[in-house]
Amino acid sequence: MTTTTTTTKPVASREAFGNALEALGREFPHLVVLDADLSKSTMSMKFAKAYPARFLEMGIQEANMLGTAAGLALCGKIPFCCSFACFISGRFDQIKMSVAYSGAAVRIIGTHAGVGIGEDGYSQQGLEDLGLMRSLPGMLVLQPGDDVETEQMIRVLMTHRSPAYVRLTRQKLPRVHRDGYRFEPGKLDVLARHGTDALLLCTGGTVGPAVDAAARLAQGGGPRVTVGNVHTIKPIDADGIAALARECKRVITVEDHNVVGGMGSAVVEALAERHLVPVKRLGVQDVFGESGTPEELYRRHHLDAEGIADDVRDWLTRR
Amino acid sequence: MTTPTVADITQRKPPAWSLPPLDTPGSRAIPVDTLRRFADECRLDIVEMLCRAGSGHPGGSFSAINLTTTLFLDEMRHRPHEPRWPERDRLVLSKGHAVPSLYAPLAQLGYLRRDELWTLRRLGSRLQGHPANMLCPGIEASTGSLGQGLSVAQGMALAGLMDGKGKDPAFRVYCITGDGELQEGQVWEAAMSAPRHKVHNLTVIMDCNGGQIDGLVKDVLDLEPLADKWKAFNWHVLTIDGHDFVQFRAALQAARAETTRPTAIIARTTKGHGASLFEKDLVGWHGKTPTRDEANQVIAEILGRLG
Known part of the structure; x- marks a missing residue:
């Protein structure tokens, strides 16, 4: 079995994420999306337009956003908390205390991961986020390789009942999975x-x-x-x-x-x-x-x- | 040295509180005398559990106990036999070090067995040194890193609004912060955020006991003018004597009447309130526990008051 990158148009995983959220909004009435003034970049904007009552624009307040998402999760909502990987993982103490140690099933989305973002330079290139998130007990840490996997991952997270971190790219990714691929969490x-x-x-x-x-x-x-x-x-x-x-x-x-x-x-x-x-x-x-x-x-x-x-x-x- | 001999407080049978159902909307008009006695019974248990634990925070626990007593008995809708009742009002103790001020009333109300209080801070105990919601019933969020609770409370309040009908929230949310804690930047993020999201079912109560580890709040990093700050952030602001049950009850009623803004209650308190030993040294009793003799002295004073 040999798979090579297909000729399908490459799609950034943040874009696949935005599409997936929008598509799942109807099926999951408790889905709530929070963003910190980056919805156009994280692509949560698509959900915001479709479901304005369930989108919380938090302004440039990542710490407060994470805590708010934790409170929502503890009261039965399905919060997706979006920002750049660098900014959101930078609020490690909030993720540690208000999310992880509170058992709050916040889905933390860190986009623009790595040097792949390019020109903005180091301050915007989340390069430590996996290490930080991995150090928290009970945290599910995911990173999809293409759009097909991203969409399935987001669907799986709808019913995942504990904290999770998903690392997404700014740059477009070639599709490496065939139609019919099934994402199985925790399995190589x-x-x-x-x-x-x-x-x-x-x-x-x-x-x-x-x-x-x-x-x-x-x-x-x-x-x-x-x-x-x-x-x-x-x-x-x-x-x-x-x-x-x-x-x-x-x-x-x-x-x-x-x-x-x-x-x-x-x-x-x-x-x-x-x-x-x-x-x-x-x-x-x-x-x-x-x-x-x-x-x-x-x-x-x-x-x-x-x-x-x-x-x-x-x-x-x-x- | 005068060391009063007192009965082992762990053998003391707490009064059978004859309370109305607690899952009805506040205020429940609990007699002030009941509130006062309940708070003092809690003080007895707090000083005993801290003395036994050998570490912990008496000053801030004593300053907050009239607040938590009023919330649990008179104001919040909750079910001690069903801690996770979805429609319950929530209390987030952002000043997590004062968690004995939750454990004691939770035990009096039946969330916890009272003898579990004596396991505070011991290996394997559900009663961690700071609140751990995954372990302990009645604890809504894990706190202890200061400044985070108000954001979590805001998220809970938003869920209460989303699940409510029209302007009626499904539940209300209360958050107790310290005053030293207000030096944390995240508090002001939440302060800016909550009015924007119109979480009128959110009430923050600041236990302003004036002390923090390195000294008096006004010397370490002054907060004043505190009421003006919250007003500038568009909150409904009330200032009360935080040990006065009647004033606090009235403030909570006023908070419930608000239909657009969150409410900030500045509760002026005394660190260590209710124990003259603790009140003598506001800063000293922040994170130091009493010796057996000192604990007995405090217990004797409270027992004297209870009659």
């Missing part, structure tokens, strides 16, 4: 099996480039890898990943996030405790982000298909 999604020279794990913005990189490597006679999409960063599918890691002997992770605390860290933690295989973490190497075009930044951090392919080849050869 194998996207391609070119071979078992290594297991290449990706998430969010790096899913498309990783799938491409794997295809290039296979075509170029390079290492033949299996590609896994880690859409659920917490709870990480330790069993699923370990099983494939045993087969492949080497694991490489790639993400648009600081390698400290992100998906790669979660994978390392899971595998190290089973004393399995060597792991290489690709991603933002514990440096600040910067301004540039998204393409330039993906190039710089080796998050594009070429960079990933090079790094995979180098690391596997060097060992």
Whole structure:
């Protein structure tokens, strides 16, 4: 089974999110959406237009928005709380106390994740959010790889009764899933099996480039890898990943996030405790982000298909 | 040193409170004498549980107890036998360190077994050092990092409006903050937000006891003019003596009559109110617990009052 990126028009996961919310508004009368002056960017605006009575414009007050969403959740509402990943995860204490430790089923949406946002620079590039959210007991941490997965994820969250964080991209993502794909929370999604020279794990913005990189490597006679999409960063599918890691002997992770605390860290933690295989973490190497075009930044951090392919080849050869 | 010998307070049987049903709309016109006695019974349990725990916050618990007593007995609609009754009024204690001022009335009303009070702050107890709603019945939100409760209360109040009929909310929401706590920026985010969202079923009660850890509030970071600040944020503002049951009841009635704005009640209180030992050193008794002798001294004073 080999999936490559299809020719369908790429869609940003924030856009798929906005569409999904709007579509679910009728079915779920308790759905309430909150935004902090970014509804045009997070795409919650679509829901706001369709269901104005259930949209709360909170102004530029992320802390107050999170607390308000917690109160709504504790009284039976289904709140989606939207902002940029950097701003919303920056209100960590509110997420920790008012959401997580209160058991408030707030669905926290962090858009514009990673260096993939481009020119705005480091202050707007959520690069630590996965690490923060992962540290909270009971927090479900998700990151979809394309529009199909995003829409299914949002639907699953409607009936999920505990706190969740979803990390979305500004940039458009190529579709990697076929029609009929079923998102299963907590289960590794194998996207391609070119071979078992290594297991290449990706998430969010790096899913498309990783799938491409794997295809290039296979075509170029390079290492033949299996590609896994880690859409659920917490709870990480330790069993699923370990099983494939045993087969492949080497694991490489790639993400648009600081390698400290992100998906790669979660994978390392899971595998190290089973004393399995060597792991290489690709991603933002514990440096600040910067301004540039998204393409330039993906190039710089080796998050594009070429960079990933090079790094995979180098690391596997060097060992 | 004069150490009055007092009976073990844990063996004291609390009065059988003959209260009307508590799930009817307030005010329930509970006699002031009942409120006063209930608050003092709670004070006895608070000083005992803090003495046994060996850590905790007596000053702010004593200053808030007349407020929580009035809310639970006279004002809020709730069902002690059904803590999660969906239509209940909600109380969020934003000044989480004063949580004994919730545990004691919750025990008197039957939410908790009274002997569970003596497990406060012990390993495995539902009675955490600061409120934990996932563990303890009657606690609506986890707090303890100051400044967050009013936002949560606002969200609850919004849910109450969404589930209500017309201008009638499905339930009302109360939030007790400290005064030192008002130094937190998030409080003012919520202060700006609630009138914008017209959450008239939300009442914030500021337990202004004047003290905080590093000193008096007016010296550490003064809040005045406090009423003017809330008025400027478009709240319905009332200032009362926070130990006067009649004044507090009237303020809550006025809050209920509001149909457009949230209400802010500035309750002027004394830290440690009801125990002369605590009142002598407002700042000192913020986060220090009494020794056995000191506790007995406080207990004797309260028992003397109860007669």
